[in-house]
Amino acid sequence: MELRHLRYFIAVAEEGSVTLAAERRLFTSQPSLSRQLKDLEDEVGTQLMVRSPKGIELTPAGRAFLEHARLALAQVDAARDAARRAGPxxxxxxxxxxxxxxxxxxxxxxxxxxxxxxxxxxxxxxxxxxxxxxxxxxxxxxxxxxxxxxxxxxxxxxxxxxxxxxxxxxxxxxxxxxxxxxxxxxxxxxxxxxxxxxxxxxxxxxxxxxxxxxxxxxxxxxxxxxxxxxxxxxxxxxxxxxxxxxxxxxxxxxxxxxxxxxxxxxxxxxxxxxxxxxxxxxxxxxxxxxxxxxxxxxxxxxxxxxxxxxx
Missing domain, CATH: 3.40.190.290 (D-Maltodextrin-Binding Protein; domain 2)
Incomplete structure (x- = not known):
C-alpha cells in the first residue's frame, strides 16, 4: 500500500465522486483513479465504497478505513515538517x-x-x-x-x-x-x-x-x-x-x-x-x-x- 492510494481514497470519499476527485483534486483520469481504488480494495481485502444514485458511498469498512487513512497522512505530513525544521x-x-x-x-x-x-x-x-x-x-x-x-x-x-x-x-x-x-x-x-x-x-x-x-x-x-x-x-x-x-x-x-x-x-x-x-x-x-x-x-x-x- 502506497501513500498515493490513501490520498486517492480520501479525495474520492470527500468529493463523493470518482470523476470529481479525478478532475478537481488529483488531476488524473477517471479510469486510472478507478484502477487505483480497486488495487487498494484488493490489498485491504474488503470493499471500501459502493456506487449509488447519489454517487460514491463508503461501506462500514470504508468509514473505518477513512479515519485511519487521514491519521496516517497527518502523521506523514508532521514527520516531513519536522525533518524540514531540523534540516539546514x-x-x-x-x-x-x-x-x-x-x-x-x-x-x-x-x-x-x-x-x-x-x-x-x-x-x-x-x-x-x-x-x-x-x-x-x-x-x-x-x-x-x-x-x-x-x-x-x-x-x-x-x-x-x-x-x-x-x-x-x-x-x-x-x-x-x-x-x-x-x-x-x-x-x-x-x-x-x-x-x-x-x-x-x-x-x-x-x-x-x-x-x-x-x-x-x-x-x-x-x-x-x-x-x-x-x-x-x-x-x-x-x-x-x-x-x-x-x-x-x-x-x-x-x-x-x-x-x-x-x-x-x-x-x-x-x-x-x-x-x-x-x-x-x-x-x-x-x-x-x-x-x-x-x-x-x-x-x-x-x-x-x-x-x-x-x-
Missing part, C-alpha cells in the same frame, strides 16, 4: 538590478553567491534606481546594482562600473554616417531627455550639454530604455544614454561615440549601512572580483557625500 535552513538574499543592467551583472553576481553558498535562495528584482534605493532602505532588498541616489544617508554606494554616454539615433540619420559625433551637432535635433526616475543620469547629461554651451530643452522625457528607443525611432530624434543601452538597440536605432572627452555615469552596488546580513558581508568581501572600478574611487561630485566603503 535556506537563507534568502534579495538582489536588485537597475532595469537593463541584468544582462551585464546578474551572471557575475550569481557566480559570486552560488560558488561558495549553494544553499542561498536568491530573489531578483528589476526596477528604476530610486525604487531600488527605497527597497534597500525598507529592508526589502539586501543589495542592488543601481545609481547612487541623493539624500539616502542610510545607504552605502560602491562604484562598480563607469558607463560612457553614447548618442542614440535612427539608423539612417545623417549623423550616423560618422563614427563619432560632435555634441554641438545635435543643437537643432529633436532631443529625447530623461525623467526624474533617472536623476543621476539626467544630471550627467544636462551637465555635459551645459559644459558644451548647449541649452537644449527635451521634446520628450522617458523613464526607460524601451521608451527611449521607441521615441528615437518614431520622432527621428536623438538621445544620450549609457553604453549598456547598446545591447538593446533594435535594427531601426543605432549608436555612435561622442567626439572629445566622453562623460560617463556610475553604476554602483548599494546596500543598507545597518544591515547585519552575513551573506551581504560575504558578497561585499568579493565584490572587487567583478568590479570594473579601482577600489577606493570616489563617487561623482554631486554625490560626494557618499564615499565608497572598503568591503
Amino acid at each position: 535552513s535556506t537563507t534568502t538574499f534579495a538582489l536588485g538590478f537597475l532595469t537593463g543592467e541584468e544582462v551585464a551583472w546578474m551572471g557575475k553576481a550569481m557566480k559570486l553567491l552560488r560558488t561558495e553558498l549553494p544553499r542561498i535562495e536568491v530573489t531578483i528584482s528589476s526596477q528604476h534606481s530610486p525604487y531600488l534605493a527605497e527597497g534597500l532602505v525598507q529592508g526589502k532588498l539586501d543589495a542592488a546594482f543601481l545609481r547612487a541616489e541623493e539624500n539616502m544617508p542610510e545607504l552605502e554606494f560602491i562604484p562598480v562600473s563607469r558607463e560612457p554616454l553614447r548618442i542614440i539615433m535612427p539608423s539612417d540619420h545623417p549623423l550616423a554616417e560618422s563614427e563619432q559625433v560632435d555634441i554641438k551637432d545635435i543643437a537643432n535635433e529633436v532631443f529625447i531627455g530623461l525623467s526624474d526616475v533617472a536623476t543621476p543620469l539626467r544630471r550627467t547629461v544636462e551637465r555635459y550639454l551645459a559644459d558644451n554651451g548647449l541649452d537644449i530643452q527635451p521634446t520628450h522625457r522617458v523613464d526607460n530604455l524601451t521608451q527611449a528607443m521607441s521615441l528615437v525611432s518614431s520622432t527621428r530624434g536623438v538621445a544620450l544614454l549609457p553604453s549598456y543601452a547598446e545591447a538593446f538597440l533594435p535594427w531601426s536605432v543605432t549608436s555612435r561615440h561622442l567626439a572629445g572627452e566622453t562623460p560617463s555615469v556610475q553604476l554602483c552596488l548599494g546596500y543598507r549601512r545597518s544591515s547585519q546580513s552575513p551573506i551581504l558581508r560575504y558578497f561585499l568581501s568579493r565584490i572587487a572580483e567583478i568590479s570594473e572600478v579601482p577600489e577606493g574611487e570616489v563617487l561623482d561630485d554631486w554625490a560626494g557625500s557618499h564615499r565608497p566603503h572598503k568591503a
